[in-house]
Structure formats: C-alpha cells, structure tokens
Amino acid sequence: MTIQNELDIDIRNLLGNPWSVKEGDLKNMEDRIHQAGRSLTELRKSGKGPDGSLVLFPRLPYILEEERLMSKEEREHLSHVHELSKASDILISIGIGGSYLGNQMLFDVFCGPYWNMMSREERQGFPQVFFAGQNMDPHGLLQLAEEVERQSRRLGRKCRVLLLVISKSGTTIEPSSALKALRTILAPFADLSLLAITDKEKGTLRHYANEHHLPCFTVPDGIGGRFSELSQVGLVFARLIGVDIEALLSGARMVEEACQSEKAEENPALLLASLKYAASRKYGTAAEIIMPYGDTLRSFGWWYAQLLGESLGKKYDIRGREIHYGRIPVAAVGTTDMHSLTQEHQQGAKNKLVQFISVKESRSTLSVPCEEGGEKGMVPMDYMLESARKANEKALACEGRMSCSIHIRKITPFHMGALMYFFFLTIAYEGALAGINAYDQPGVEDYKKILHQDIREYIVRNK
C-alpha cells in the first residue's frame, strides 16, 4: 500500500504466508476491525477517548488553524520564537519521555551528530543544542556545565544559554531537578534565559513560569506526552533549530486524510494495526523490533518505543477486565544491530515481529569498490544499506519470521511528520482493536509514588 508514493507500507511478510497472519484471520476479525475504525471516526468527531477524557491528537495536523490547540498569541509567538535561539549561543532542551524523545529525534535527523562542532555560520545562526533532564544522572549535567564553561572561555564572555523546559505535568522529577541544578551550576559562566512548555494551569512549572513572568507555551489539553511531537512540544523546538514546521504538519495531514476509512483495505494505518493485533493475539508476537536503517533515523526507534510501550502496554481493557495487552518495544538500527540482535531475531524465540523503516531515494553518491564472487565494481553505499535491509527481511521470511517495512521517499520534515503521524494512527487503531485505553499510562504512577516517598523519607532523615 502507498500513501501518495511518499510513504509505502509493505505488508508482504506480515500477511498471507504459511507463517504469518492469514487473510482468514482478517476475515474473522472483520467486525472488530470495523468497530475499531468506527471508534476512531467517533474519536475524531467527539475528541473523546474510550474513558471520556479529551483525545485531540487527530487535530494536530491542523494545529496552526485550531484555536483550542494553539491560541492566536501562541501562534504569533511561535512564528518568531527562533529569534530567541538565534540570540543564544547554546540551547538546552530539558525534558523526558514525550517531552524529550521526539525532539532528540528531530535534532538527530535534521542537525546530525556534528552540529555542535560546526561554526555558527555553518549552523546558519542557530545555536549549539544539548539535552538535559532525560535522566536523573548528575554526571551528565556536570559534563554539560563543563562544556558551557569551555564555550564561555572560548568566547571570552558569558555564554548566552536558552533553557527550554518542557513538562506537560510540570511536576516530573528529572526535568525539574535538571532545571534547578543547571540554573545553579551554569550561573557563574552563563547568562540564562528560560522558555517553558507546560500545562495551561497545573503543575509547579506553570506556577514558576507565572511567578517569574517567563515566556511560556502550552501543552494543549487532550494531547498526551507521547502524542505531543506535533504540538507545541515539538513545533517550538523545531522552530528553535530551524526545522520547517509547516512541512512537518503537512506530512501529518497527508496521512490523516489517507487513513480515515473504516475498512482496512482502504486505510493503511488500520490495516497495519489489524495485522499487528492479529500477530500479537493469535501468533504469540510479544515483541516488536523497530529497526530503521541508517544512523540518521536511529532515535526514531526510541521515540516509537515510548509510543508503543506506554500506549498498548495495559493491564485492563476499557471494561476493567484484566488482559495484560502489549508488545515489548525494542529500538534497533540497521545495519549496526544486524551484528548484535539479528541472530536472535532470526533464530531465537518465535515471539517477535520486525518493523523496518527505510528511505527510498538515495541521499548520497558515495560508492566504494567491492569484489563479490570474483566480480569487481563500484557500489553505492546507499544501495548496500537497502540491500542489507532486504537481506535481513528475506532471511527472516525464510525462517518463517514476520516483518513489515515502511519506506519513506526522502528524509524531509514532510516525511518525518507523515511517519510520526502514521504511527500515532496505527497505535490508536490497535488500542481500539485490543479494547484498551491507548491514551493513559496509569502504570508509571506506581513507581513514582514509591520514589517520591523515598525522597521524602530522605529529607526527613537528613533534616
């Protein structure tokens, strides 16, 4: 199947083989599939999820026209927010989970690993970019502070650092600790300015922002962290690093418009979700390996792992019955992990499917001399990258292992918006098929309670 030849979905190794989901399985699921399709149609109309709470991710492709997702003032602010980053030497994006993973992905895809080593002119006036708050580990913060200090010495003045703090709840302990720590340890050699993205009224970050009159964007109601990359969370960051947000959103729009039918054969997202659901329910698929090919897309796997893990990993269905649904998300990257994980995918427990992602158009002309079976010649490395992916796919099929492939035509903001949004939809449809609430994450509250209690006890003990 294809969505306008920009995003192709190849399901040949997921459907219609003796070792994969069968046409008959889809036939038997027809009512369920239709119902899942209908529930998304309803959700699109009502903006309400299975438990009645707001779920507005299908409006994200239209966010720049949707007052309830982004106010006029915010739109105006967004249109010139890049001036803040251009006036800074360093941008530090502070957040975790959905307030981090998508931005790391955009940075890796569009800036790349050598961004911070480039000159300011080469970065077209945009600042160096670092991430913090995605771990509690203090060593990373101290190393970051050392780097900021080095930059100040090089510049012969205090570094201008923009701290972008993102937290939907405004209470998450990792980013709030990172913010407090960085404000203290950077102060001797940095001029700090702050920009926050958080809930419109709840949470300590919002109160802090109000108290200190900080510029602030809102994470709209009805947009969960893992669905937030096409909201203010990702769009503000994208503008701060010079990524075209209109293109991101128009890719998402293309997918939203192509995936509305309640019939799987007319809706690639519903079809893929149905196949993955059948693979999980009927064929014991307990894990999904997300495996983009090429380093550029490496962190896409981490972003997708949260989307899949938090959305589908649920103890109860929406009627309160214990079902323990979900698949273990495994972020991998080709060809790197063909030399570490593929052995297990190929011959280990038959409990997984591999979700490949590749890019159709060559991105470079770099070729290397090869000699195979006595034949010598120049071979483009892009060709070899795709050839390795196909070899992996074929070898898995020969061993009766399921996989599916998504090919985007190019790596552009348009295609990344399309790809992210396509996965939003497959996850939403699969949640509906499984009869679970794909939009909450009650499980993470358990460890948070234990953690906060322990920290409280530490404070009491050390008073």
Ligand SMILES: O=P(O)(O)OC[C@H]1O[C@](O)(CO)[C@@H](O)[C@@H]1O
């Ligand atoms: O944006 P926040 O509220 O800081 O949350 C960060 C992440 O933490 C979680 O709540 C899980 O702990 C994720 O769902 C979320 O993406």
